[in-house]
Amino acid sequence: MADEEVKLHGMWGSLFSKRVEMALKLKGVPYQYIEEDLTNKSPDLLKYNPIHKKVPVLIHRRNPIIESHVILEYIDETWKTGYPLLPEDPYERSMARFWARFVDEKCLPSAWKAACSEGEEREKFTEEVHGHLKMLEEQLRGKRFFGGDAVGFLDICASFVAYWILVKQEAAGAEFLTESKFPALWRWGEEFKGCAVIKETLPDRARLLASLKAYLEIMKAPK
């Protein structure tokens, strides 16, 4: 039925967009994917997300849902009987939500700042990144995934740490996450990327690297 159709407006390299794809695929929800050119946004994107004009935007039953965390919760609540994204226990759910916010509010910005800076400033920001990664790593506590035995909400929200951060550090010539510094996080990352659904969703590494390098050049160029 056309009404039950799911559409996703996304961008090939966006980790926010990819989170939603991972969730839909884990749930086994078929969807139509629309690639957005963020330099030339589609009228549909602007109509559905007039406030932020960003991806991802999920359309279901002709309703737009925006903000990746909000979309993930919507997916979990709508397709309740499928693969569970969030744990059942309210306390565990609150932990997953807390650490998911931590990744977005702390890990992402500190890595960007470190990547875009040089010398002493970069050292300072890199130390911040290491601090944040250490805190996140402690949450694994010997589990296979943040979600326990299977990939869950927090694993998806932390995919930056499994993939994008590694490409970013290469693009920037920096050192954020190494196996020796963060063995548990590294191991988790490898397991996470090894899952079939995740592997097929992650953007092409060479393309992402080129794109990040180009972006960093623009950011560093004297204004």
Add this chain to the structure above:
Amino acid sequence: MAGEGRVTLHGTWASPYSKRVELALKVKGIEYEYVEEDLMNKSSLLLQYNPVHKKIPILVHNGKPIVESMVILEYIEETWSDGPRLLPEDPYERAKIRFWATFLHQQVFEVLVLVLKTDGEAQAKAMEQLHEKLKLLEEGIKGSFPGGSPAVNGENMGLLDIVVCSYFGPYKVHEEVLGLKYLDSEKYPLVTSWVKSLVQYPAVKESTPPHEKSVALVRYFREKALQSPAGVL
């Protein structure tokens, strides 16, 4: 039952984040102990419960701490699942409320704080931004909630009501300190009438600090910010 056990809230009387947890607990009729924290002299308990951010509010339930006000609100809703609802049942309605709560949380309050911390040109600029956000909120609420205020069943405050109230409830305090109005009923009729009806709720009235006390604190905060060399704290 999940909803049993001792509940303690570590907060501060002036924090909107602390306030929203208080309101949620009151709406749900949950009995709790309140601990006023001194943020200039953080207790060892605070640092133990929230080592990552070292902030309030912290909800402690059965000895387990939950932090971040929005995370706490969702925890409260899920743990005390019988009784007044903070979120509606329908996933799309829930998504809309979460979206607007996030918008307010991430985009609106920091602009309001900027207005309070600045003067002259900087303040005029911040004020412009605040009006932009209020306009977006006004139009957005109209579009997202055509039936009016998102109070869940029309009787108790819901999650978004609580978030709006925590930021804009003290509008009279802000306007007195600033010597200017921002909650304009002509420009933002929906948002203004919403805030004005929210502050009438008994739960809000009983948890609102005395007006003069709030004015004194916000005034102090503003003066300190204006005095600091960079112009902002």
